[in-house]
Amino acid sequence: MRWAVLIGGFLCLLSFGFGLLIGGVDWGWMHKGASNEVAFWSMLGGWLSGVATLFAVIVSLVLAFQASQNNTEQIAINVDPIKDNSGLTAINFKNLRSITTPLLKIYLHLDGAKDDAEINHLKYCGDKFPWTFQQLGESYRFEFYIDSLANFRHVYEKISSSGNPTFKKGHYIIETAMKRYKVSLPKDHLIRLKKLYGN
Numbered sequence: 001m002r003w004a005v006l007i008g009g010f011l012c013l014l015s016f017g018f019g020l021l022i023g024g025v026d027w028g029w030m031h032k033g034a035s036n037e038v039a040f041w042s043m044l045g046g047w048l049s050g051v052a053t054l055f056a057v058i059v060s061l062v063l064a065f066q067a068s069q070n071n072t073e074q075i076a077i078n079v080d081p082i083k084d085n086s087g088l089t090a091i092n093f094k095n096l097r098s099i100t101t102p103l104l105k106i107y108l109h110l111d112g113a114k115d116d117a118e119i120n121h122l123k124y125c126g127d128k129f130p131w132t133f134q135q136l137g138e139s140y141r142f143e144f145y146i147d148s149l150a151n152f153r154h155v156y157e158k159i160s161s162s163g164n165p166t167f168k169k170g171h172y173i174i175e176t177a178m179k180r181y182k183v184s185l186p187k188d189h190l191i192r193l194k195k196l197y198g199n
Contacts, residue, residue, distance in 0.1 A: 102133075
């Protein structure tokens with residue numbers, strides 16, 4: 001946004017300099033009477049004022065959009081690889097806005113199944129879930145064991161009741177008060193889930 005303002009200021013200065021240059025040139029060679037000269041300068045002034053007005057409108061719209069986005073929740077999400085033997089993994093969250101943002105539910109979606117299965121109950125340790133962000137930059141980890149058949153049994157029952165999962169693609173879906181975020185399942189998660197599903 002700072003670059004847009006600088007570029008806009010430069011264009012305004014360029015327009016001003018262009019106007020001074022035109023004003024300093026003798027246009028007598030194209031003079032065919034006072035009416036033609038007035039018409040020429042009126043046309044030129046209209047074009048310059050139109051360009052300046054258009055730029056002002058664009059800058060105002062950009063600033064208004066940026067202000068509205070600053071009042072909208074935004075979180076960064078990434079998924080840890082699975083620890084080799086333990087099967088422990090985590091979904092990591094970071095609050096990118098100074099806005100109170102509640103993490104309400106986490107779902108597992110697998111291609112081939114129509115329904116998503118809630119996995120809130122899989123939370124292993126650390127801070128409780130659901131969780132609410134209160135500050136900018138605050139982080140949260142949702143740790144769980146992906147190899148636990150006992151924990152995943154009803155998850156698979158929910159998924160298989162609405163189709164046959166292919167395990168080629170899938171998502172973790174995070175639900176907040178305002179949005180639903182999707183993050184793709186890493187390949188190692190898909191492999192472990194497929195293996196567990198076959199047991």
